[in-house]
């Protein structure tokens with residue numbers, strides 16, 4: 001199974017420890033195409049700029065989205081890139097799980113929470129300590 005993990009990069013890296021926990025759990029269930037998102041050495045400037053770097057990142061990530069079987073997105077820290085990925089993935093009719101922590105005091109965008117459809121697009125509110133259990137449950141059904 002190919003898994004695409006989405007998390008904030010230029011939107012802010014404050015949740016990177018949680019991203020690591022999620023990616024470690026996801027690795028039990030398949031290949032995580034975007035493991036770099038959980039790398040604590042990656043700052044909010046993003047991946048190293050190479051020539052045509054932005055286009056390279058965009059095109060590679062859209063291709064990975066197309067290749068993936070499931071998208072897992074941690075959406076607590078708002079990120080334009082994650083929102084874009086979710087919109088593209090939704091249009092590709094991919095299976096999507098968004099994870100949000102209400103304890104952050106933030107309010108999730110209606111364009112994400114309102115996209116739930118009872119099957120392919122799911123949003124789950126969670127507490128940090130619940131994340132492994134939620135993922136285990138999601139992948140076992």
Ligand SMILES: O=c1[nH]c(=O)n([C@H]2C[C@H](O)[C@@H](COP(=O)(O)O)O2)cc1CO
Nearest residue numbers: 006007008009010011046047079081082
């Ligand atoms: O360097 C990068 N590498 C990369 O793969 N992304 C993708 C993966 C993340 O799920 C998402 C983060 O978007 P943003 O940087 O707008 O927070 O975009 C984003 C960047 C920087 O925008």
